[in-house]
Amino acid sequence: MELELMGKINELTEICKEAVVAESRCSSQVSSLDWSQVKTHKSKHSAEQKRRWNKRLHEVSHNLGDLQKALLRARDRILDLKALEHKISKLAVGFMAMSLTREIAKGPRNMRRGVLMSLLQESAKSIPMWAGGVDESPPPLCGAIGAGNNLDTNLVAPGDYVAALVPDLECPDAEFVPNESWILAEVISFNREKRQFQVEDVDAEEGKVRYTLDRSKVILLPKWKANPVLNPAAIFHKGTLVLALYPQTTCFYRAVVDTYPAHAHDEYSLYFEDPSYPDGYAPSIRIPQRYVILCPETDRKSTRQSRNRISCKKS
Numbered sequence: 001m002e003l004e005l006m007g008k009i010n011e012l013t014e015i016c017k018e019a020v021v022a023e024s025r026c027s028s029q030v031s032s033l034d035w036s037q038v039k040t041h042k043s044k045h046s047a048e049q050k051r052r053w054n055k056r057l058h059e060v061s062h063n064l065g066d067l068q069k070a071l072l073r074a075r076d077r078i079l080d081l082k083a084l085e086h087k088i089s090k091l092a093v094g095f096m097a098m099s100l101t102r103e104i105a106k107g108p109r110n111m112r113r114g115v116l117m118s119l120l121q122e123s124a125k126s127i128p129m130w131a132g133g134v135d136e137s138p139p140p141l142c143g144a145i146g147a148g149n150n151l152d153t154n155l156v157a158p159g160d161y162v163a164a165l166v167p168d169l170e171c172p173d174a175e176f177v178p179n180e181s182w183i184l185a186e187v188i189s190f191n192r193e194k195r196q197f198q199v200e201d202v203d204a205e206e207g208k209v210r211y212t213l214d215r216s217k218v219i220l221l222p223k224w225k226a227n228p229v230l231n232p233a234a235i236f237h238k239g240t241l242v243l244a245l246y247p248q249t250t251c252f253y254r255a256v257v258d259t260y261p262a263h264a265h266d267e268y269s270l271y272f273e274d275p276s277y278p279d280g281y282a283p284s285i286r287i288p289q290r291y292v293i294l295c296p297e298t299d300r301k302s303t304r305q306s307r308n309r310i311s312c313k314k315s
Contacts, residue, residue: 019070162187166213188210225290
């Protein structure tokens, strides 16, 4: 994989050199054009001047074509590098998860949770940035774009992270706890005919806790980060009601977008609901795109007191 990476980097370097040469030729030719010759004076020299002018314009057009081809090839190599980077990141995260899990499987609970939180942070960093063509729209699961109702099996695979609405069994005696909670879960399988998911709680303390859920109770997380400059439609805007993974927990809670990413690697700034504050919202917190999804209609009028549950759920 290292050789493949170096090969693509070297290829990109050569393509960039070609683009620089083509751009230099274009600039030189454009500068050499005598724009005063564009005027079509009725003289015996006008036909010859127009012929020379058209010839130079043809040369400029040809070199611009070479420059465009070089830039498109460079873009393709960059996409290849991004895909390879994502592949390497997933392998690194997987290796780290396996090695750390073996080391601390029998360690204290707070140590296990520390590793889990680190893995979730790495997962947020490892998803690639969407980079499509000039007129290409971002696909489902790119930033704020959801999977839609007609879920394609290509969008979901075992091991994918999702937000899952599951029975809340952790705080049965608390008055403010609803019957169900949105948790971070891992896909085990998806039955397209029955439109059912089998998912596993990523933070189950005693063994593996699995749920079989209808499609309506599962929200797929983004697989690509959206570039706010190139694809602003794939970004949640200020004031949008979302569900987001609260830091140091594996639960999703309702929040309102304060500021959205301005650049490719920026995060959202969110106000999480919290009735302990006078205005009902806690101070803003930064959350990566990976863990911010649109709040479903069925949850928008919920009476659940989100932040109050943090102390008794996944804390």
